[in-house]
Amino acid sequence: MPPIQEPAERHTLSLLVDNEPGVLARIVGLFSGRGYNIDSLTVSEVSHDSRRSRITVVTTGAPMIIEQIKSQLDRLVPVHRVVDLTVIGKAVERELALIKVRGKGEIRQEALLIADSFRARTVDTTLESFVFEITGKPDKIDQFVSLLEPLGLVEVSRTGVAAIGRGPDAM
Amino acid sequence: MMREMTGAEMVMQALIDQGVEHMFGYPGGAVLPIYDAMFHQNQVRHVLVRHEQGAVHMAEGYARSSGKVGVVLVTSGPGATNAVTGLTDALLDSIPLVCITGQVPTHLIGTDAFQECDTVGITRPCTKHNYLVRDINDLARVLHEAFYVAQNGRPGPVVVDIPKDIQFARGMYVGPENIEHKTYKPRLKGDPEKIRQAVELLARAKRPVFYTGGGVINSGPEASRLLRELARLTGHPVTSTLMGLGAYPAADKQWLGMLGMHGTYEANMAMHDCDVMVCVGARFDDRITGRVDAFSPHSKKIHIDIDPSSINKNVKIDLPIIGDVKHVLEDMLTLWRAMKIEPDRRAIADWWVQIEKWRARKSLAFTASDRIIKPQQAIKALYDQVKDKDVYITTEVGQHQMWAAQHFHFEQPNRWMTSGGLGTMGYGLPAAIGVQVAHPGSLVIDIAGEASIQMCLQELSTALQFNLPVKIFVLNNEYMGMVRQWQDLLHGGRYSHSYSESLPDFVKLAEAYGAVGLRCANPADLDATIAEMINVDRPVLFDCLVDKTENVLPMIPSGKPHNEMIMPDHPEALDEAISEEGKMLV
Secondary structure, eight states, X not given: OOOOOOOOEEEEEEEEEEOOTTHHHHHHHHHHHTTOOOSEEEEEEEETTTTEEEEEEEXXXXXXXXXXXXXXXXXXXXXXXXXXXXXXXXXXXXXXXXXXXXXXXXXXXHHHHHHHHTTOEEEEXXXXXXXXXXXXXXXXXXXXXXXXXXXXXXXXXXXXXXXXXXXXXXX | OEEEEEHHHHHHHHHHHTTOOEEEEOOOGGGHHHHHHHHTOSSSEEEEOSSHHHHHHHHXXXXXXXXXXXXXXXXXXXXXXXXXXHHHHHHHTTOOEEEEEEEOOGGGTTTTOTTOOOHHHHHGGGSSEEEEOOSHHHHHHHHHHHHHHHHSSSXXXXXXXXXXXXXXXXXXXXOSTTOOOSSOOOOOSOOHHHHHHHHHHHXXXXXXXXXXXXXXXHTOHHHHHHHHHHHHHHTOOEEEOGGGTTSSOTTSTTEEEEOSTTSOHHHHHHHHHOSEEEEESOOOOHHHHSSGGGSSXXXXXXXXXXXXXXXXXXXXXXXXXXXXXXXXXXXXXXHHHHTTOOOOHHHHHHHHHHHHHHHTTOXXXXXXXSSSBOHHHHHHHHHHHHTTSOEEEEEOSSHHHHHHHHHSOOSSTTSEEOOOSSOOTTOHHHHHHHHHHHOTTSEEEEEEETTGGGGSGGGHHHHHHTTOOOEEEEEEOSBOHHHHHHHHHHSTTOOTTXXXXXXXXXXXXXXXXXXXXXXXXXXXXXXXXXXXXXXXXXXXXXXXXBOSSOXXXXXXXXXXXXXXXXXXXOGGGGGGOOOHHHHHOO
């Protein structure tokens, strides 16, 4: 009998972990093994001396599931801290995307105009293509991509969300 | 202490420094250097098993009956994969183990070398933590850290995978002094404010119940003592999960018996109707809760657990207390006394009147026969003969396990070893061997079924080799009884592959191993044959032929709440007990 369904929420979690082999597999395995969602995942070393990495996970689930995800992550031995950026207040969230568009003539003009209005940079140009670089909140990138769709969108590569809390304090 | 030695020597030195006296293992190419280092010492005794699954279950039995960390040593590839069932079992039942696995040399890792497998990959989801040691200078620290992680916080199995070249390499050994994990430091003391709120809730309770679990056993004998003290002081009833049996004495009048799917009527009704529930080291498993949205609908729930992820996992908790059971119970007792609490004696007395009414339903009743041995009767006869002895019980998984839990009664913790979470057939015999290694002078009995016992029967040879006089008490009904019971329940009695065909002659089989084989089919001979089993100072396999049609009752059918139990006086209700939705559940 499933418990009473509560509406799903989107949460951005920040994890500080030991940068040891297998730590990412441990976290991804926890999500897949227990049936949790990963909407976005980014990982990178943040302190070479102390061998720490920071992982940003965007996940969706009912409040009880989100709590469960946090405690399950927290009890992994190489995980130092788990912070729910969505709970502590509006965090700064950014994502970078590289977007390739192919086309000639008017379509090219149109693509450039849209890129300009989104403050995207052109990082590669040929006579029949552009690669744009854009940074922003995920929904801004979604919007940019959807506008380029009819203008010869070829492929998209996105980094996933990096996030950090506002104000002077560390996580 | 710092000394230069080989990796293999470090393994043995670390075990000695950790106070390990026994280990369970099986040699192979990738652990030969460790076996050679073992050959040169006399402090750690190695028990040679017949299958690596057996080694892990032995270490579990050893750990659960002694409170120490169980140690396993297996080779790479199949050695490691055979250990996986045992590791998963230990993870689900929170049993502290350190399992050392050999690995192909580092330069061959990833090449599909002979007997190579991705041990840390395979065991990642079935261990509390695991390590692959690629540098000799990490080895000693990792080994000590493994023992720290296995036994601190919620206990669990830890794997240390050691490539063969690391076993030969030389490096500096460091002792276990001051080795603890940099950041893994579980909280032991509960939040005082939460504890105060819990005591106040308990003081005002009119229909309270203590719902205790394996966490009380894991917290050590002192936790069981404190639980008894708190129960005595409050006068409140106590029930327990399968895992927690023995933490509270079954002979006590405040004891309700086990709760859950095959628990007693009084325990389940008390859970359903209580106004304050104190969950002590249990985890609201589906065998316990039945239908979650109808679980104990009117109670305030207090949950004491060392693992924060157990809180609110299945059931919404009103008052969580994160901490070790022993510490939290100690603080609750101190506070209860300091606050000079006078509970609502009248309400509690009324509650007991209600509980006694439920108890009077005699939910564990069965009709003994003089024609055929009823399985419950067999357990009862066994219990009557051994209850005053220094006895440890293990079980396999299935009907016999539930009958043992219902009809064998425990007064002390660490006396009952059963595979609760994973439900591993084949657990009981190796676990009994592990218990016997830890308690050579005690009576150790594996209560088994004829199907389960065949899953790890090869370990009988281990028992013989090491003079471990374990007793295997097989309730032989020629069925995988629990499967048969569920086919009765859900599939119209079509016994698809649940009957035991081509069974061996267990008496001859025991004799072939050099053990003693006994058989009994007549209720009149039961007591005498049990006496014979107990009095032999050698391993015994007792083939007890029992009623083939008996079902385990009472029962909460899957998908039903606690107050809709099927009782032994109306077993026919089983036929239409389970709804379409309930059929999905296990």
